[in-house]
Amino acid sequence: MTIKYRGILEWVKQQIEEKQLKTGDKLPSIRLLAEQFQCSKNTVVKALLELEKQHIVYAKPKSGYYVVDYFQTPTPDEKIDFLSAGPDQRIMPYEDFQHCMNQAIDHYKEQLFTYNDHQGLYSLRGELAKYLQQLQVFTTPERIVITSGSQQALHILSALPFPNGKRNILIEQPTYFGMLDTLRLNHLPTLGIDLSMDGIDFERLEDLFRTNDLKFFYIVPRCHNPLGHHYTNEEKKKIVALAEKYDVYIIEDDFLAELDTDSKADPLFAYEPNGRVIYVKSFSKVFLPGLRIATVVLPEKMISTFVHYKFSADFNTSPLSQGALEIYLKNGMFQYHLESVKKLYLTKMNLLVEACALYLPEYVQFTKPKFGFYLTIFLPPQINVDQLINRLHEKHIFVENATRMFLAEYNQPAIRLCISQVNENKIHLGIQQLATCINDLYEKKKNIPLSFKSF
Ligand SMILES: Cc1ncc(COP(=O)(O)O)c(C=O)c1O
Structure with a gap:
């Protein structure tokens, strides 16, 4: 059951990444997916519920499952920058x-x-x-x-x-x-x-x-x-x-x-x-x-x-x-400049905390600042931080390796996100992509063979 279940998850994600399934598209029915993956409808439903939990698809009652509108990989000129810590250039006076x-x-x-x-x-x-x-x-x-x-x-x-x-x-x-x-x-x-x-x-x-x-x-x-x-x-x-x-x-x-x-x-x-x-x-x-x-x-x-x-x-x-x-x-x-600075950064930090709560998997811990520039995500030991950062680069998302912010004896796998330069409209998309990358690396470490390629 697990292999089929994971196969469905990976297949749907790949279809979306390759733009075979686009924003708002309806997924094949539960019956069709069960036939395609030669598994029970129950397994398909479980996989769809997991995709819904990851905010990749959503259910329309009595209609089926649809691709969520912000699940898209940003293009190079749409980079999502959680790395740079200089001020937002739109308010540099x-x-x-x-x-x-x-x-x-x-x-x-x-x-x-x-x-x-x-x-x-x-x-x-x-x-x-x-x-x-x-x-x-x-x-x-x-x-x-x-x-x-x-x-x-x-x-x-x-x-x-x-x-x-x-x-x-x-x-x-x-x-x-x-x-x-x-x-x-x-x-x-x-x-x-x-x-x-x-x-x-x-x-x-x-x-x-x-x-x-x-x-x-x-x-x-x-x-x-x-x-x-x-x-x-x-x-x-x-x-x-x-x-x-x-x-x-x-x-x-x-x-x-x-x-x-x-x-x-x-x-x-x-x-x-x-x-x-x-x-x-x-x-x-x-x-x-x-x-x-x-x-x-x-x-x-x-x-x-x-x-x-x-x-x-x-x-x-x-x-x-x-x-x-x-x-x-x-x-x-x-004094006048400070007013716009405070408002913009507070809005962005609230969005970041909200997005992390919505999309990040339960097995990662993250800090929930009330204001400021930075938020840290602590990763489970199975996840290699550099590998995660490289994956994110490929998707034009940039984060900081927070491991270097510790003395050697305190070291923990962690990434730091900064809100100063990221555009507020991109925060949810960025965190959703981050959640997907974390999930992928975490699942792979469990050493479960994936079978979706054979379908
Ligand atoms: C906590 C903290 N202190 C000091 C600095 C140094 O800033 P600057 O030398 O630009 O004043 C930084 C820069 O990121 C910082 O994060």
Whole structure:
């Protein structure tokens, strides 16, 4: 029975892929399929119910089974991009920004084309101090350093000696790949702590804080990359209190703070603004990554060493980018831009979670972020992640291998989906195709011979 059953499943899928059966076409009747596959009507019905469960066909009462309308392979120019994490190009405000660049050049003249303040333009730091208040980060321009993207800030902080004189670094598992890469390339001693959508184990965290020589704990507190997790305010308070107790610094990477829909959510910085928490804020995801601008709020005693390291890396961040951003912030355009950004990304994330719940098979687990860019799908060990990614490429669907976002000892087969560049109309189709590929690979691993070719 199983061989016939699988034969029917594969035959229908192949007919659709080869466009022998198209959107809205009626499948052969149950009787005809039973004859064709030389099996009972019961087996055919079971196979059709499975195809219905996979959203490949749907039943019309008293009529038969029909091909679902979105089951089609995208063409190359219809690629479905769950991989790229740059902003949606439809809302990149580069024309507005062009005006700001011109205004900045008129205002600052040659100052924008020469070496500049290593800490960053003072007037931009002033604007940033004002802007950060909206995110509950209250500080002064003197404590702010502008870096060339937050990647540079993370790189410098990893290498920099800290006032606690300690060496080891603690990271969530999984975590942002760029941070992991920096730690690896610099051979920095790194420990991990498991993170799931339920958060972290606080006993384990305290144990790690107490028994290891921890320089800092790197944390992405909301819109986590790659899980989409966010901590509650209570959890953030607890982490900060533990950090105080055991003299561990916190590096808070709040790269997508603006997408948080909970206006009461605070950053960890709000609970210890005097230096325990180092706040890193990128402008890449909600604005323009090509500007290479981020900001870091440091304790006073670390500023001169940080600026020294920054100077040795690139002297200063591009003054042209800085001057234009200052004008963009000053005239309220950034605020206006954020409104459309928040709406679009929230719509896409809701669609993604909805599609995963509808189409993914029960044996895969996926995170269900409320907002943000990323969602992770954990795969069963039978599925080879690279093979799945290659299959998807053939269908012009692109996803990220999340396995590389783990330290070796925490490794799990997983893929990361990003909503930033994918078109909202393609999300359901993409996830349905993904579900089909996962199912195919999973079934093949069960080593059941398929017989549909013989019909
Ligand atoms: C969590 C996180 N932090 C930092 C960065 C680095 O961003 P940038 O250097 O463009 O500011 C990224 C980029 O993807 C990220 O996902």
